[in-house]
Amino acid sequence: MFQESNRPSIIKIISWCFLASLTTAALVFAFTREIKIALAIAGIDIVLKLLLYFVHEKTWSTIPFWRKDIQPGVIWLTGLSGAGKSTIGEGVCKKLKAKGFKAEHLDGDKVRDIFPKTGFSKEERNRHIKRVGFLASMLEKNNVFVVASFISPYKESREFVRRLCNNYKEVHIATPLEICEQRDAKGLYAKARAGKITQFTGIDDPYEEPEMAEITVDTTNQSIEESVGKVMKGLGF
């Protein structure tokens, strides 16, 4: 049902060296018009090339900068509803993919769509974030960058996720409540103020501000592109 192996194929390497030596033979023949010399050179050439190939691979693999097994990370965007987490997260994820990394964007709203009955009490929120953190850490462990956009209002669960991951970077999308409420893209603040939604972060539920966020972004006077750029820069890209 599955294919046999994903190791670099030895047959492919031999096929490449064979092709390379054939080119050499043709070139030598074109210059010298001596078929014997061309074949003799090609014969030695292919053996040398195979040896050389492995020495070359080995040498490069010892240079850390060129190693393919890069340590990815979990980029955790926290902030109020409407602060810009999803949009910035999507942007950061795209940039990472454009750089050739594997990356996955976990978005609060989308994850809740899959599990519709997750509640908004402190306990349920914390458990939800911890589960998402576990998922993030698993992906990270398997060489995938994770960009996570979740309100994640409680320190406890954010610190739990930090401990779970190898390379956790907290990004506080620190757009102030007034601005988020002015924008109110989903009309949720209006509903919360009218009491039609309860347990709404920033209105009748607390948001515990990050104290040690690696990156802080305020989108009040900043375009999405600028915000994405600031995060990427903060991550060292």
Add this chain to the structure above:
Amino acid sequence: MFQESNRPSIIKIISWCFLASLTTAALVFAFTREIKIALAIAGIDIVLKLLLYFVHEKTWSTIPFWRKDIQPGVIWLTGLSGAGKSTIGEGVCKKLKAKGFKAEHLDGDKVRDIFPKTGFSKEERNRHIKRVGFLASMLEKNNVFVVASFISPYKESREFVRRLCNNYKEVHIATPLEICEQRDAKGLYAKARAGKITQFTGIDDPYEEPEMAEITVDTTNQSIEESVGKVMKGLGF
């Protein structure tokens, strides 16, 4: 904070072709003792090799069998407590890793250790399995084989996971209740019979037998190794 790129490096390819052409030049000189011919051949050789390298890569990448981006799968082990899911799952996961695949074993007990307050009602079990299925599908999407060992007694959630994954293989560890209860490695059946544990699958909670499992394994008269071998064979390895 992170390293720049994990793309195959163009500089590495050039360095390899340069080295290869240098070998060629040395060989030609050794045979002809003509430095001009050796250098001329090497000069043309390096350009040809670079072109050839990309043609060669392109050609191989079109042969599906040799492509590196292999489609992994989710191998879902379902069965009663004590049937042998965790042990077999661990074995299958090890075999997959030995074949050079990325693989992750998600084990019911271990996952519950991380999220201790997940209940055992039908609704909570289903939600738990669906969340684990989501995690499995994310890993699968990112080229990681997932071996999942969960009682997962309800068809509904197993079918949910099947739909979520690209390549879902259900493995029914069909060790009969009597055998599981005889073994009772964790002493849970005794507790369940004594009424100290409730909602225990097979005792006072149903197990909905898989009807379309891709692989069925009964460990009654079979060693762990034989069972692992049967699963691997069933997966096409």
